[in-house]
Amino acid sequence: MSGTRIKRWLNMHGKEFNADGTLKDEVRQQKLAKGAHPGAIDSYARRLKEEYDEWKHLDETDPEPWPVYTAYDFFTAEEKQQFYADGTLRAEYIEIALSKGISENWLAEMERRKKIDVDNYNRVSARDAERGINFGEQEMNRLRASSRTYVERLKQMEQDLRNFEEPSSLPFDKDTPYF
Incomplete structure (x- = not known):
């Protein structure tokens, strides 16, 4: 599907930015009214426009794969x-x-x-x-991850523990024995 990055970008920033990646004028005015420095607003608008342009370029030159599942x-x-x-x-x-x-x-x-x-x-x-x-x-992807074997999930849990993951986020109790 073409334009997936831009759609995601607009989903994240569409409240403040136009569909072409430029800052909405009313947003600029609100920021000025709240005391933001004009240079800071311009810098913010420029950084996000550059990101928009980069994502748009990637959409055009290297579209993301879009496997279709029904x-x-x-x-x-x-x-x-x-x-x-x-x-x-x-x-x-x-x-x-x-x-x-x-x-x-x-x-x-x-x-x-x-x-x-x-x-x-x-x-x-x-x-x-x-x-x-x-x-x-x-x-x-969720189904594939949940269908991993018990041993695979235990090994992943060991890695998660080494990475200091929150124990409540683990699939098993950390004292679960191996068979």
Whole structure:
């Protein structure tokens, strides 16, 4: 997705800066009214405009990768057998479920809930994309991190302890034994 850095920059600084990276005039006036030195305001505006220009240049010359994930990518293997990507139930699953005695009402409820999940994913993904954030990529990274093995997490915890991380932020009690 092009312009992701600029979108993030504007998300961080958009209250004070225009879409072209220049300080809004009303912000300049507010700072002056609060007693800020004009040179300090100009220096602030210049530093952030330089950062904006650098990020814009990077967006144009070296766009960030933007892997596209859909809600379907986060379905479990079982859910992929039950549902299509839009959250509707697969006809073959409905047949099997009905033959096992699952009610049509329950199947309709399952479908309704899955469609809500898909719609929510799509809504958050679109909202975050407007801000230059790849929600799907963040979710995939979170899932990958949480699926690490127990031993890998213990080793990471040892490193975190050596880095003096707060014990409450660790995945296990610091006295957790190895097997």
